[in-house]
Amino acid sequence: MYRINSGMGHRPPVRMLSAWVRLQRVSQRVLSAVESDLKAAGYPPLAWYDVLLQLKGAGADGLRPLALQSEMLLKQYNLSRLLDRMEGERYLERQPCPEDGRGQIVVITPDGQRLLTRMWPAYEAAIQRQFAAQLTAEETAQLARLLAKLLPR
Amino acid sequence: MYRINSGMGHRPPVRMLSAWVRLQRVSQRVLSAVESDLKAAGYPPLAWYDVLLQLKGAGADGLRPLALQSEMLLKQYNLSRLLDRMEGERYLERQPCPEDGRGQIVVITPDGQRLLTRMWPAYEAAIQRQFAAQLTAEETAQLARLLAKLLPR
DNA sequence: CAAATATATATGCGCCTGCATCTAATTGTC
DNA sequence: GACAATTAGATGCAGGCGCATATATATTTG
Numbered sequence: 180m181y182r183i184n185s186g187m188g189h190r191p192p193v194r195m196l197s198a199w200v201r202l203q204r205v206s207q208r209v210l211s212a213v214e215s216d217l218k219a220a221g222y223p224p225l226a227w228y229d230v231l232l233q234l235k236g237a238g239a240d241g242l243r244p245l246a247l248q249s250e251m252l253l254k255q256y257n258l259s260r261l262l263d264r265m266e267g268e269r270y271l272e273r274q275p276c277p278e279d280g281r282g283q284i285v286v287i288t289p290d291g292q293r294l295l296t297r298m299w300p301a302y303e304a305a306i307q308r309q310f311a312a313q314l315t316a317e318e319t320a321q322l323a324r325l326l327a328k329l330l331p332r
Numbered sequence: 333m334y335r336i337n338s339g340m341g342h343r344p345p346v347r348m349l350s351a352w353v354r355l356q357r358v359s360q361r362v363l364s365a366v367e368s369d370l371k372a373a374g375y376p377p378l379a380w381y382d383v384l385l386q387l388k389g390a391g392a393d394g395l396r397p398l399a400l401q402s403e404m405l406l407k408q409y410n411l412s413r414l415l416d417r418m419e420g421e422r423y424l425e426r427q428p429c430p431e432d433g434r435g436q437i438v439v440i441t442p443d444g445q446r447l448l449t450r451m452w453p454a455y456e457a458a459i460q461r462q463f464a465a466q467l468t469a470e471e472t473a474q475l476a477r478l479l480a481k482l483l484p485r
Numbered sequence: 486c487a488a489a490t491a492t493a494t495a496t497g498c499g500c501c502t503g504c505a506t507c508t509a510a511t512t513g514t515c
Numbered sequence: 516g517a518c519a520a521t522t523a524g525a526t527g528c529a530g531g532c533g534c535a536t537a538t539a540t541a542t543t544t545g
Contacts, residue, residue: 198476205479206359281493323351326358434510434523
């Protein structure tokens with residue numbers, strides 16, 4: 180009995196590498212295709228939608244940046260500046276956090292809610308075109324399952 | 333008979349969206365984890381390795397940027413500047429192209445060859461740790477197959 | 486409770502990316 | 516063969532990201 184992936188000492192193990200390369204290429208391409216569909220429709224980037232959707236889910240209580248961070252797997256400094264930009268466009272508000280003076284509470288504004296609603300059709304069409312249309316329901320589920328295994332913990 | 337993914341008119345279809353979100357999160361996270369492993373080991377980014385590997389495969393004939401572009405699914409201006417940087421570090425050379433005065437031929441240098449060789453162990457370890465170790469051989473193959481369906485053509 | 490340490494978020498700086506546009510060479514048209 | 520259209524590649528500019536570090540508050544420790 181031997182481990183399939185062992186013993187790759189000095190040369191690229193072809194099958195594994197090809198899957199790896201494909202993950203790079205495909206994810207980058209599909210992601211950026213959806214991004215430019217959105218941009219072409221005059222909307223802000225994907226990440227903005229994601230943040231607003233999370234905030235909407237949290238309702239009036241809002242969310243701490245820390246929570247958003249781990250949810251969205253963003254780096255702290257990136258989220259901080261993303262919130263800057265979105266706050267600048269009045270899609271969200273930062274409020275002081277009563278339980279922790281260092282922290283803050285981020286809340287979606289009515290403008291943010293409206294943006295979510297307006298954006299969805301364009302976003303949906305983009306996902307559909309660039310992603311969902313290429314897969315059957317089963318394949319989609321399989322893909323989700325496999326990807327989940329790639330997350331630590 | 334009906335199409336599974338049709339009729340998602342005004343609300344996110346949950347299963348499909350979750351696969352989509354996972355693709356975003358996972359690919360971004362795994363990619364950037366490998367990048368920082370490489371950086372931590374003192375090496376240049378992943379894309380440099382990829383370019384050099386392609387160039388090595390092309391041998392002394394080299395490759396036109398156009399060919400690299402479509403192979404690696406890079407945008408023209410990004411590749412152009414990537415080649416600038418790599419040429420600056422003497423990992424490759426740009427030579428005039430005899431068949432087309434507008435074009436050029438990119439060739440790997442001995443320094444580039446050495447970098448490839450030195451980088452591989454770190455790169456391999458990173459891929460192994462962040463990607464391959466989470467999947468069985470079958471899962472890897474399945475993932476590759478599903479991802480392939482997401483590429484146009 | 487003072488001092489040390491840890492945590493939440495912000496920010497200056499340099500590199501990378503996208504967009505639009507530029508330049509130079511090639512191909513097609515009459 | 517002159518002129519228009521196309522193609523290969525480069526580049527100025529603005530914005531996003533990573534890194535290191537700053538700032539302010541919270542928690543722990545002696």
